[in-house]
Amino acid sequence: MPNFDANTIGELLRxxxxxxxxxxxxxxxxxxxxxxxRPFGRFLEAFSGPAAVLAHSAQAAEEEAEPIExxxxxxxxxxxxxxxxxxxxxxxxxxxWAWGDATGAGVRVCVLDSGIDAGHSLVGGIDGAVxxxxxxxxxxxxxxxxxxxxxxxxxxxxxxxxxxAPECSLTSVRILxxxxxxxxxxxxxxxxxxxxQRFDLINMSLSTTKRExxxxxxxxxxxxxxxxxxxxxxxxxxxxxxxxxxxxxxISVGSHEDPNPFVFYYNPSPPVEFFARGVDVNVAWLEGxxxxxxxxxxxxxxxxxxxxxxxxxxxxxxxxELKSLLYQLSNxxxxx
Amino acid sequence: MTEGPLAAAVAAGALATEATHRSLxxxxxxxxxxxxxxxxxxxxxxDEDTDELVFAAVxxxxxxxxxxxxxxxxxxxxxxxxxxxxPLVVEDVTQDPRFARxxxxxxxxxxKGVIAVPLLREDRAxxxxxxxxxxxxxxxxxxEIDLLSLFADQAAIALDLLQHARRAHAVVQGDDxxxxxxxxxxxxLAADDEQRDAGLRLLRSVEELLGRGSAI
Numbered sequence: 001m002p003n004f005d006a007n008t009i010g011e012l013l014r015x016x017x018x019x020x021x022x023x024x025x026x027x028x029x030x031x032x033x034x035x036x037x038r039p040f041g042r043f044l045e046a047f048s049g050p051a052a053v054l055a056h057s058a059q060a061a062e063e064e065a066e067p068i069e070x071x072x073x074x075x076x077x078x079x080x081x082x083x084x085x086x087x088x089x090x091x092x093x094x095x096x097w098a099w100g101d102a103t104g105a106g107v108r109v110c111v112l113d114s115g116i117d118a119g120h121s122l123v124g125g126i127d128g129a130v131x132x133x134x135x136x137x138x139x140x141x142x143x144x145x146x147x148x149x150x151x152x153x154x155x156x157x158x159x160x161x162x163x164x165a166p167e168c169s170l171t172s173v174r175i176l177x178x179x180x181x182x183x184x185x186x187x188x189x190x191x192x193x194x195x196x197q198r199f200d201l202i203n204m205s206l207s208t209t210k211r212e213x214x215x216x217x218x219x220x221x222x223x224x225x226x227x228x229x230x231x232x233x234x235x236x237x238x239x240x241x242x243x244x245x246x247x248x249x250x251i252s253v254g255s256h257e258d259p260n261p262f263v264f265y266y267n268p269s270p271p272v273e274f275f276a277r278g279v280d281v282n283v284a285w286l287e288g289x290x291x292x293x294x295x296x297x298x299x300x301x302x303x304x305x306x307x308x309x310x311x312x313x314x315x316x317x318x319x320x321e322l323k324s325l326l327y328q329l330s331n332x333x334x335x336x
Numbered sequence: 337m338t339e340g341p342l343a344a345a346v347a348a349g350a351l352a353t354e355a356t357h358r359s360l361x362x363x364x365x366x367x368x369x370x371x372x373x374x375x376x377x378x379x380x381x382x383d384e385d386t387d388e389l390v391f392a393a394v395x396x397x398x399x400x401x402x403x404x405x406x407x408x409x410x411x412x413x414x415x416x417x418x419x420x421x422x423p424l425v426v427e428d429v430t431q432d433p434r435f436a437r438x439x440x441x442x443x444x445x446x447x448k449g450v451i452a453v454p455l456l457r458e459d460r461a462x463x464x465x466x467x468x469x470x471x472x473x474x475x476x477x478x479x480e481i482d483l484l485s486l487f488a489d490q491a492a493i494a495l496d497l498l499q500h501a502r503r504a505h506a507v508v509q510g511d512d513x514x515x516x517x518x519x520x521x522x523x524x525l526a527a528d529d530e531q532r533d534a535g536l537r538l539l540r541s542v543e544e545l546l547g548r549g550s551a552i
Contacts, residue, residue, distance in 0.1 A: 114419060152432075153420050176419040206419070209421065209459045209460070210459045211459045234420075236421070238423070238453070238485045257478060279477050280427070286432065290431065292426070292427050293424060293426050294424070294425035294477040294478070294481070295481070297420055
């Protein structure tokens with residue numbers, strides 16, 4: 001795809017009767033993504049000159065512009081220089097290179113779960129909380145959430161992520177806890193919102209078995225993969241079809257019994273791809289309590305926490321690079 | 337009324353009763369309790385209409401007082417497992433202030449260690465299977481989850497059958513205009529040989545009258 005400057009874009013737009021609706025929508029979405037470390041500025045820059053016809057708020061104009069990556073459908077010879085990318089990592093990688101001295105700072109983690117008790121000592125505060133609520137008409141609406149955590153699951157996950165990546169940003173998206181019925185729709189709606197916010201990591205220590213949501217979840221998982229939002233999902237150790245952990249675009253996590261939170265294994269027999277600490281984990285519970293629990297629900301945030309550390313040190317890694325790096329650093333990978 | 341519930345009604349009348357299914361659920365918690373050498377085991381059924389968990393079968397502690405008791409679906413370990421659809425092991429649930437208070441008030445029995453797995457059938461979460469207070473087996477937690485999950489699969493099938501039977505019962509007992517067909521089928525199946533032959537001849541005549549296998 002040729003490189004257009006702002007003037008060329010302006011000429012093109014003047015020739016159009018109106019700006020294409022999807023472009024307008026994307027430009028209007030930019031302010032909401034202001035907290036993301038992801039690049040959007042080239043797009044904004046292209047449309048913010050005198051020739052721009054797109055509507056965007058004054059707040060958007062004040063945001064620091066970062067380049068956006070528009071889809072490329074082919075590669076022309078003249079574009080080769082444009083797509084030159086810096087190598088993701090050196091020839092040999094180790095954990096020191098991957099996350100040595102990292103704290104998770106600058107990485108935005110979403111916990112898609114039952115809410116988070118932000119006041120729990122193991123959680124140490126969060127940067128936002130919303131709830132995906134299903135109306136009588138079946139529509140999902142996203143609202144600010146002040147309920148905290150109704151069952152404790154999300155708080156447990158958040159505490160584990162915080163224990164590994166103490167300076168990461170945590171946001172709660174509550175899709176459970178206010179009645180079980182309709183959770184499939186809330187699951188989809190909450191995940192869709194999280195993708196729109198372009199979180200770096202989305203922890204999902206849960207799954208749905210509703211087939212009617214499987215295809216939609218698959219699409220969202222792939223969208224996340226291309227948008228550089230990494231989904232980390234609990235695997236099922238039961239003979240059931242459940243989602244989204246089975247999708248190749250997410251990182252699926254089961255449990256091992258080692259008490260070291262930084263020990264993880266790659267599974268050469270997927271669909272479960274990684275095993276992390278999931279036995280006798282000390283987790284945050286309701287009303288400020290702590291409990292020792294076992295389950296894949298707790299293994300998953302261990303991988304999320306480690307990914308947050310890696311991304312805080314290497315923010316440009318794409319989901320497939322991050323997964324490959326986890327593979328390289330797994331405790332069961334031995335040198336030839 | 338569709339063919340599904342009618343077929344289910346006939347099958348239920350022919351094959352099983354709710355009591356049979358209840359016996360199956362009871363057998364599952366009895367075996368689970370025995371295998372884990374636990375103080376108790378229970379199956380919760382999720383009631384979608386009321387958004388509650390119901391004690392459907394209990395073995396050991398609480399077996400006389402708990403069956404039929406209802407809890408909000410988000411309650412305690414079982415609600416946690418139902419919502420997340422993930423198995424969970426907690427070695428000391430008394431650390432959970434809400435759980436201990438509620439159970440002490442409701443049942444008088446406060447378990448300490450719990451293994452809980454969801455009962456999943458096709459795309460539905462039907463309930464939760466729990467094993468309470470088994471002897472500590474360090475290093476065996478994941479194996480215990482795998483083992484209880486096998487029972488959970490069996491329990492989920494039993495719960496599914498139970499729910500089918502209840503729906504079928506509702507169809508047979510209902511005032512749907514086609515419920516008479518289900519009642520006739522049940523009556524024919526329950527009749528003695530002579531009555532059954534007569535009844536079937538009559539039904540075949542009705543079938544011919546209406547046009548066998550053709551759209552009416």
